[in-house]
Amino acid sequence: MAELKLIGFLCNWCSYAGADMAGTARMKQPGELRIIRLPCTGRVNPLLILKAFQQGADGVLVSGCHPGDCHYNEGNYYARRRLELLSRMLPAFGIEPERFHFTWVSASEGARWADVVTQFTRKIEAMGKMSGAEQGTPPAKASCEAGVGAPDEQTGSEDAVPA
Amino acid sequence: MRIGVFVCQCGTNIAGTVATDKVAEAALSMRDVLHAETLQYTCSDPGQRAIIDAVQKKGLTRVVIAACSPRMHETTFRRTIGQAGMNAYMMEMVNIREHCSWIHSDIDIATDKAIDLVQKGVARVRRQVPLYSTTVPVTRRVLVIGGGVAGIQAALDIADSGLPVTLVERGPTIGGNMARLDKTFPTLDCSSCILTPRMVEAKQHENIRLMVNAEIEQVRGYIGNFEVDVRKKATCVIEDKCTGCMICQEKCPGKAPDEFNAGVGQSKAISIPFPQAVPMVAALRKEYCRQFINGKCGVCKKVCPADAVDYEQVDEITTEMFGAVVVATGYELYDWREAYPDYGGGQYPDVVTSLQYERMLSASGPTAGHVQRPSDGAEPKQVVFVSCVGSRDESVGRPLCCSVGCMYIAKQAILTKEHIPDSQSYVFYIDIRATGKGYEEFTRRAQKEFGAIYLRGRVGKIYPSNGQLVVMGTDTLSGGPVEIEADLVVLATGFSAARGAGELARKLNISYDQYEFLSESHPKLRPVETTTGGIFLAGACQAPKDIPDSVAQASAAAAKVIGLLSRGEIETSPMVAAVDQLRCIGCFKCRDVCPYNAIEALELRDGRQVAKVIDTLCQGCGVCNVACPPSVVSLKGYTDNQLIAETMELLR
């Protein structure tokens, strides 16, 4: 079986720091997950998660601060509402909702982070790869572009090259 | 576009598990990457110089650094590329240490992951644009929360630099737990003699405003400009009028528990906690006051010569701006009763906590320094100390070390012998942890000079027998059970965070651990900072610690505060939201979700209403970015395009 592709969206203040702590404590974890850092889970656009699945992610993990502990006071509450809805919509796109996991890990919970990664990876391992993903056909045809657009290949300002 | 990739080996921290050469090689084949190299320690001076050299020689316009966590060195490297003449934000850090080399042992897995992460970093930095920070003026005033020795020290140090300080204390006096101690280890300095002058100094300092009986109600704002509501609790005593004559306390008929004396002895419903209290002002506790319980009494009001008693007083909330906050909320003793039924669970009066014993030893305590056991007032001859009650005990969910128990037991054993020369002390211990200056020598003195008998083992049970207490324990050195008939048992109870520490942390938006001790930003390099800029920690609120460590940390926090506010203004992060006003449809969903009221309406010349971000208020959470229906609100540094590019790169 081809290697699983797992993406984690972590808020900078709690979960990213928690993952750092797990690293500092040398807590071994499965190697499939790749982490993308965000200021807050409130920055996670549900469409971004769909995009990830569309591009062949076998599992997507979002982790933020515990309720009440958000660095921005309420960002994680927005995330909770948005992602709860997303999770209910996933079956409509042909994605098992179990492939998506939203949780809280604080900056002092290194052990918990290692546990979350391990459990999540094991779960997706048991589920296997997204069907069709190996043939290169994205499972979900939902158009994400409407909302977030395709990434620009070129950004606005061309760099001035110093002489 | 000219991108340079620098792969840090971090000695063997990264290179031990990640084939850094391969990562650098792979980076060279990534789009627009024209330079890649490995560096032994990127954060070191030669490492940073190598980056600057490469930027200048090869004309790099963007840089990816694969090293440790950006939470560790992002600011370091932003400065580096700034020195190289680039915009500081044209750099992306990729975490191949905490998130890679340290958590994997298979070199292939770790190397593959590191390459993926670099690829992600390149994709992201390709879409980065230069960002410029602005500055905001700061409020040059400081809030210190907690009036124990750490809070007093921080307040004095900051005030001495010329900055005004407001010192907020929840209780009726400053001084904290240290004011309750009789002597301090290892010098046996009289605690009051060294603390009370500092308390008075804090009270008299021209730059310090003392607020006792006050608690933090709410905190808004950010580093440089915190807006804080402080609740001044009604004590039914007009502070300015009270002269501290204590006549009210003398005449008050309402008995109340003596909190200052840890429940040893009794106090009155209206009282001054102890004769050296600062401020020397009485406070009334309504729950014990006859005036409030029965609706009639009024003795204190009648006898007060200064007319300072006011039963109608109500809580007052004041709001003030502060540039920085020092949290020094300290600790309280772990409540052992529930967890230790084997020690009687609080049923035996002659099983006391170390703080209660401290009050019994103190000349200013309720027994005037005569050690009397609570049950019958007799002088104890056999005193047993039990260490690690609620510390280092996984079975009650408290694996942490209290860090001072070993030392204060030695101190109390010495003082016991001094108070009662024909007494014998026994100390049950797990290990003797005496790591400070002069500490080991001190515990030896307790044994050699003062004859305390140290037994290495835990106590399993305490039970009453013939007017004494039998302490059953083990002596693991001789390998057998031990039983001692004790007149008094002193439990060396561990530290808990101060009541409500977690709640305060949430108000301040700072992190705390499972015991509600407040979390420092980095355990080694940022020990007094919190994860929230402008808020600093001092003393035992962060973790159990002794007086010298608390004072040292308080001075460190003060230095940080003075440094922060010395500039008069601070740079704000440029990673804030921005609105593309041409495409904005004026729905203001962004304004509805913004936690900071950082979005306002702007009327364009054609009369169209569009959203506008107030840069100085925006904190960069990005909630608005997601809420925007046409996706025209964008968080700089974390744009949709950047995040999608990262995601797609990882899934290629």
Added chain:
Amino acid sequence: MNDDSRKVSAAINAPAAAEPGRNAYSYFPGCSLTGSAGEYDASFRLTSEALGIRLDEISDWNCCGASPAPHHWSGNLGVLLPARNLHIAGDGHEAMVAPCAGCYNRLKNAQHELTGSEELREQAARVLEEPVRYEIEILNLVELFAREVSPEALAERVQGRLAGLNLATYYGCLLTRPAKIMNFDNHRNPVSMKPLLRATGAQSDHFPFKSECCGSYMGLAKKEIVLRASRRVIEVAAGLGFDAIVTACPLCHQNLDLRQGQINKAFGTSLDMPVLYYSQVLGLALGLGSDDLGIDAHAISARKLLAKIGKGAGGPAAATSLKPEANQSTPASIGTIPAAGS
């Protein structure tokens, strides 16, 4: 034994009584209760009846597996023997009661091991020749009474008959440990007997040795250990002024009661501490006869204690039962005091 006393039948816990079968339990006596601890069995049956609890003895029950022989003969026998008991106990019952702490402990342990091991379940199925049923709820005697009898109702009924006594509750080790498997009470400070004992009018102060070791079955291999351990328990209880030790374990009882004479002989002490089963104490409170309850069968006489009960009985209704062991002729009805007559 007076037959009439057996008619004493009333459910104290009204809702349970209203639903027949709800308060019927599968009863596993085990070897001790049919042998050396016959009085435990007798008092349990009588008290249960008086409290409206139906006990249906499991027919053809076998060794619980706790005795050293099967336990050590083969590791699996210690699970398979109780597995059969669990299997047959479930017929028509949702819960079973094992008053012997040793049986209770082994049955719970076996259930735990069966839950965690498919291999063991398969082995049990091979022995039983059908899939093993092991999920039945297992109660000890203390747990059963705590569930079936409300302290308020008991207090109402017994009118403080045991007032004046101070009873030391002694739980030993088997009822609560290992805590995660037994999942009964706080293993460091068990308190389950206390509410009902206090409801009888008796005092039940904190007994610091309530979960200390009695010496267990070291009585066979190294008697001194038992004598030393049990002496401690008894001495501390005596020192704290308790009138009796109350237990719910035949082995504890044996060590504390039967060996008390050996203790006195070995150490030159003169201990004289009655040791009663929890069911006997509740029976006394309900006005059952002490000889029916088997109290006279103990090595240490409870005479002094029984005399105290007479004095302690308060209230006009209880005053009629000054002699609890006297012949009783009138069965009690719900909520009333068993009237004593002679």
